[in-house]
Amino acid sequence: MPAIIVFNKSDLYKQKDLEKLEHLRSIYEKNSYTVLIMSLEDLTGVEDVRSLLKNKTTLLSGHSGVGKSTFINLVFPELSLKTQDVSGWSGKGLHTTTFAEMFDLPGGGKIIDTPGLREFALLDIEKNELSHYFPEMKALITNCRFNNCIHIDEPGCAVKKSVAEGKIAEDRYISYLNILGSIDENKWAT
Ligand SMILES: Nc1nc2c(ncn2[C@@H]2O[C@H](COP(=O)(O)OP(=O)(O)O)[C@@H](O)[C@H]2O)c(=O)[nH]1
Ligand SMILES: [Mg+2]
Ligand SMILES: [Zn+2]
Incomplete structure (x- = not known):
């Protein structure tokens, strides 16, 4: 879509x-x-x-x-x-x-x-699936060391590396983290 x-x-x-x-x-x-x-x-x-x-x-x-x-x-x-x-x-x-x-x-x-939205919630998306919906991350995930990498603090993470190198926009990575947090409130809430 x-x-x-x-x-x-x-x-x-x-x-x-x-x-x-x-x-x-x-x-x-x-x-x-x-x-x-x-x-x-x-x-x-x-x-x-x-x-x-x-x-x-x-x-x-x-x-x-x-x-x-x-x-x-x-x-x-x-x-x-x-x-x-x-x-x-x-x-x-x-x-x-x-x-x-x-x-x-x-x-x-x-x-x-649609009526006004205050926020989005995602249905049926697992944390380790979320990056598949960010095209620039999806292109890299096979380069992460772990195939269930959620790109937070895993060693050998190609997504984090790309953010650090400025190839993935920081804003997009922040959006990713925010959405990830909404999938599992307790674990990732700041
Ligand atoms: N200045 C300006 N006002 C707009 C424009 N498009 C919509 N509006 C106004 O924004 C307000 C909200 O529009 P509405 O269609 O009800 O928004 P919705 O909640 O997304 O459906 C209305 O007062 C519109 O007249 C635009 O391009 N420029
Ligand atoms: Mg309306
Ligand atoms: Zn990763």
Whole structure:
């Protein structure tokens, strides 16, 4: 499932925000994520995001207030009538707004709007599997001395070596550690 990163509200970015954007953009593009910049206010970059949706099922995820619902309403104003509540899948009532909603797109495909997220939790991912979801780490794990290495303090860890050499971005390794901590709160909580 490819993940695409969209930075919205570019109309509000100041110099400092633009620098941060370039920093994050380079980290993610280097690891083959697609990064797009958009403003739903002055309508820049919207078409590039819209063109990704055709004949795909797309889930919009992100903090509350980033513009997910605004995006759907802007590019598919005709949709508001044909809404289908995904919460039907879990047997809950049709008008629960605390869950996701899926819409059929006019040109083919589906889009899923989600409510604001405070944090993610991972289901069914083992600690020693987590690095498989970081492309730049996955590429190295066969070089770790131990095949169940979780890249914390094991000797001969190729991932830690690569972080130390600046080949893996420190931000990404910190994200990795944070997520690892959430898989086993007691052991890794700081
Ligand atoms: N300045 C600016 N405001 C935006 C942009 N996109 C959305 N907003 C505003 O951000 C607020 C939250 O948008 P909403 O779609 O409800 O966010 P959601 O929680 O992700 O669904 C609304 O007031 C939108 O008008 C944008 O590109 N620029
Ligand atoms: Mg919304
Ligand atoms: Zn390792």
